[in-house]
Amino acid sequence: MKFRPCIDIHNGKVKQIVGSSLKDENDEAFENYASQSDASYYAKLYESLGLEGGHIIILNHAGSKYYEESLNQATEALCVTPGLLQIGGGITAENAADFIRCGASHVIVTSYVFSDGEINFDNLAKLLKAVGKERLVLDLSCKYRDDAYYIVTDRWQKFTNIKLEEKTLNMLSKYCDEFLIHATDVEGKQNGIERNVATILGDWGGKPMTYAGGVHSLQDIKEIKWFGMDKLDVTVGSALDIFGGKLTLDEVIETVESPLEEFEEEDV
Numbered sequence: 001m002k003f004r005p006c007i008d009i010h011n012g013k014v015k016q017i018v019g020s021s022l023k024d025e026n027d028e029a030f031e032n033y034a035s036q037s038d039a040s041y042y043a044k045l046y047e048s049l050g051l052e053g054g055h056i057i058i059l060n061h062a063g064s065k066y067y068e069e070s071l072n073q074a075t076e077a078l079c080v081t082p083g084l085l086q087i088g089g090g091i092t093a094e095n096a097a098d099f100i101r102c103g104a105s106h107v108i109v110t111s112y113v114f115s116d117g118e119i120n121f122d123n124l125a126k127l128l129k130a131v132g133k134e135r136l137v138l139d140l141s142c143k144y145r146d147d148a149y150y151i152v153t154d155r156w157q158k159f160t161n162i163k164l165e166e167k168t169l170n171m172l173s174k175y176c177d178e179f180l181i182h183a184t185d186v187e188g189k190q191n192g193i194e195r196n197v198a199t200i201l202g203d204w205g206g207k208p209m210t211y212a213g214g215v216h217s218l219q220d221i222k223e224i225k226w227f228g229m230d231k232l233d234v235t236v237g238s239a240l241d242i243f244g245g246k247l248t249l250d251e252v253i254e255t256v257e258s259p260l261e262e263f264e265e266e267d268v
Contacts, residue, residue: 001225002233003256004210005046005054007039007077007085012069014039016238017059032237033244039077042242047081049249054235055108055137055180055210058089059155078103086137088180089155093126100131107131108180110139111153117161124175134177140164141182142197149197156184164197169204178208186214193220195227202228215239218247218255230260 008015014035035042039056046054056074060067067090074087079102087099088108096107113124127136141156142149142164149164162168164181172179181201183194193214201209210233211224217239224234236252239245 001228001230001256001260002053003051003253004233004235005042005051006212006235006237007042007054007056007074008059008237009039009056009070009073009089010059011066012073014042014073015059016243035243039073040080043077043081043085045242047084049253051253052084053086053105053210053233054084055086055088056104057108058087060089061155062090075099075102086180088137088139091127093123093130096127096130096135100135106135106137106177108137108139110141110151113138114151114153114160114162117159119162119172128175133175136176137178137180138172138176139180139182140168140172141180141184143184144194149194149200152184156182156187164200166200166204169201169206173207176207178210180210181212183211183213187212189214191216193223195223198224198227198232202231205229205231209233210235212237216245218251221252221255225256225258225260 010017014037016032056077058070058074060070078085078087082103083105085104086106086108087104091107091109092112099107109127113120140151143152145159151160151162151164152158153160181197183197186194191214198211201211211228212235215221215236221234224232234256237243239247241248
């Protein structure tokens with residue numbers, strides 16, 4: 001288990017939001033925190049701490065009046081820390097290689113691959129041609145509906161017909177280097193994690209995966225480690241003191257790096 005830092009950008013600012021509140025109309029979102037520092041500040045902070053494999057997410061859609069401002073924030077952060085961070089938000093086969101050239105280690109993709117509720121294998125093939133499997137992260141962020149978790153797209157606003165399950169993970173793992181999974185029902189709410197999502201991913205465990213959503217305490221991190229069987233990396237946003245929360249980076253990293261053997265079932 002590793003700690004993967006994050007930088008979320010909305011309306012040209014580094015923010016932490018409640019994921020389920022995000023709407024393209026009027027570029028709305030409920031904010032937990034809006035930083036006075038830019039994305040480059042956080043990228044350099046993570047680099048100074050030796051934190052690799054984190055991600056930048058552009059939360060505005062390409063048609064938004066704020067998109068260019070958010071994009072500039074993101075690309076500047078990539079340029080000052082080349083190879084350190086991944087990037088997602090509006091990635092297509094046409095622009096994926098540009099982000100790699102800017103300094104992204106990987107591109108993170110959801111909506112371009114999952115369109116009209118299904119997997120668009122033509123677009124997936126174009127992405128692989130553009131950047132290669134080793135540079136591609138598939139975002140399988142999900143919401144609960146009808147007794148299952150379904151992958152959601154378009155900044156978590158649209159359901160697909162694709163379940164987060166072993167069959168899906170096995171099939172998609174052939175096309176990417178990693179998975180990123182936001183449990184969007186709890187994202188940004190700081191009310192605890194989605195244990196069932198962590199369990200699904202931990203039971204599979206076939207590829208590097210990063211879980212995000214609901215972390216508000218060190219106890220939550222212990223639960224991810226336990227239910228994910230120490231196979232999941234984790235990102236923490238609103239709960240961190242650098243984003244207005246109470247947890248320090250040091251204590252989060254220490255908990256993440258603690259051996260699973262130190263935890264007992266009654267601890268979680």
